[in-house]
Amino acid sequence: MIFECYPSPSMDENAYVVLDEDTGDCLVVDPGEPDSPAVARAAALGRVKYILLSHGHFDHILGAAACKRKTGALLMIHAADAGMLSSPEASLCARFCGAGRQEPVSPDATLSGGEELPFGRGIVHVIHTPGHTPGSVCYRIGDRLMTGDTLFRGSVGRTDFEGGSMAQMRASLRKLTALPDDLLLLPGHGPQTTLAREKAENPYVADLTPLE
Numbered sequence: 001m002i003f004e005c006y007p008s009p010s011m012d013e014n015a016y017v018v019l020d021e022d023t024g025d026c027l028v029v030d031p032g033e034p035d036s037p038a039v040a041r042a043a044a045l046g047r048v049k050y051i052l053l054s055h056g057h058f059d060h061i062l063g064a065a066a067c068k069r070k071t072g073a074l075l076m077i078h079a080a081d082a083g084m085l086s087s088p089e090a091s092l093c094a095r096f097c098g099a100g101r102q103e104p105v106s107p108d109a110t111l112s113g114g115e116e117l118p119f120g121r122g123i124v125h126v127i128h129t130p131g132h133t134p135g136s137v138c139y140r141i142g143d144r145l146m147t148g149d150t151l152f153r154g155s156v157g158r159t160d161f162e163g164g165s166m167a168q169m170r171a172s173l174r175k176l177t178a179l180p181d182d183l184l185l186l187p188g189h190g191p192q193t194t195l196a197r198e199k200a201e202n203p204y205v206a207d208l209t210p211l212e
Helices: 037-045 064-071 079-086 088-096 166-176 195-201
Strands: 002-007 014-019 026-029 048-052 074-078 109-111 116-119 122-128 137-141 144-148 184-187
Touching: 002 037, 014 037, 014 184, 026 037, 037 048, 037 064, 048 064, 048 116, 064 074, 074 079, 079 109, 122 166
Parallel strands: 026 048, 048 074, 074 109, 144 184
Antiparallel strands: 002 014, 014 026, 116 122, 122 137, 137 144
16 A cells, blocks of 8 residues: 655645555545645546545545545545534634635545445555544554544644543543554644554553553
């Protein structure tokens, strides 16, 4: 698998394109802006199977409609955040932040967590990790974990927005600590890291114990 990261210059958000070089299948995680290089890259590659959203905040979904239109891929988001794709409040927030208008779009399927999506010669494992938003998810693809705004290098996503919960965040982080330490984490903002590093150094994770 080839993982490409395309940081948004205006929103400081990481959009990802994942390519299975054996089959030519690709997917997009959190396309960000409508004119994001990630959207253009995916459209150029063709055979885009999924557009996977880690949660429904505007900086991650603003380009979802454009990406779907240009690639024809299946758009997926957790059911608890699906309403944000057509929320007037989210569109107003995007405009207030200078990111433009959010184009409403409907998902092709909603997720609940626990799904295993066939992709190329592998599987995308969907892990529900509420806390930043009720419908936040992480996507595990091979030895990579796309963490959205759940877990960053040295920090976690904010829980003081509407729908956020630190209690849920801690439960989600505890769930992630049960995964292999050598997973490479690809977050929605900032640099990549490893689960081992976050378990050792991230103050939000270091004091947690895995679920039995």
